[in-house]
Amino acid sequence: MTAFRGSCLCGAVAFEVEGPFDQFLNCHCSRCRKASGTAHACEVIVQAGALRWLRGEKEVARFDLPQARSFATAFCRTCGTPLPHLTRSGRQAIVPAGAFDAALGTAPDRHLHWASRADWYVHGDGLPVEE
Template sequence: MAATHRGSCICGKVAFEVNGPFERFLNCHCSRCRKATGTAHSCEVIVKAWAFRWLSGECSVARFDLPQARSFATAFCKQCGSPMPHLTRSGREVIIHAGAFDDPLGATPDRHVHWASRANW
C-alpha cells in the first residue's frame, strides 16, 4: 500500500494530501527556482495529478505562471506566503515543495537538475 503524506502552509489555512509513491524527488538549481525560493535550489516532490488532493484552503492559493517560460510556475498561500503545490501546465503532475510536508517523508532527493546553472556561491 502506498504511503499517504500530508502538508500545509505556515498559517494552517491550506492543507493537502498526497498518496505515494513520488514520481521524482529533486533539487532544482535553475535561476528561477533560486529566485522563487531565495535559496541555492528548490527541493521538490513531483507526483501524478491523481495522487494529490486539497484538504482545505484551495481557494487561498494564488498561482503565478511566468509568461515567457515554457513551464515555470509558483503557487503560494495568500495569507502567509508559504510555497504551495501547483499543477503543471500539462495537468499531468503536481509539484510540491518538500518543506510543505508536515512530517518526515522517508525519502530524500534522488537527483539534481539544472546543475550547470547552479549558484556560484
C-alpha cells in the first residue's frame, strides 16, 4: 500500500490517504462546479479508514448542503483550501485531488455527471463519460 500526503495552503492542516484509490473522477455536477469554482471537481474516493489526519483536523470546517441528500464540502478555516471529508454515511472519504502534496502517479478514470457540464468546458482528454 502507498500513502499519499496532502495539506492546505497555509499548512495548518495535513492528512494522509492510504492507496490504492477506489475511484478517481472528475465530477461535473453543478454543485461541484460551484464548490470548486472550476469546470469540475477532481476527486479521489477512498474507504473512510484510508484517511488519517496528521495535523489540524479541528481547523477543518464542513458544510452540508441542507437540500441535498448527500452533498458536502470541507475546507481549511484559515485559508479556504478544499479538504477531505467523509460522506454522510461515513463509509467513504472524498478527497480533493488538488490538495495532495506530490504527484499521484495516476489520473482520473472518468467524468461523472457529464450531462451537467459547463457549456464552456472543452473535453479532450479521452476519458469515458457517465451521464
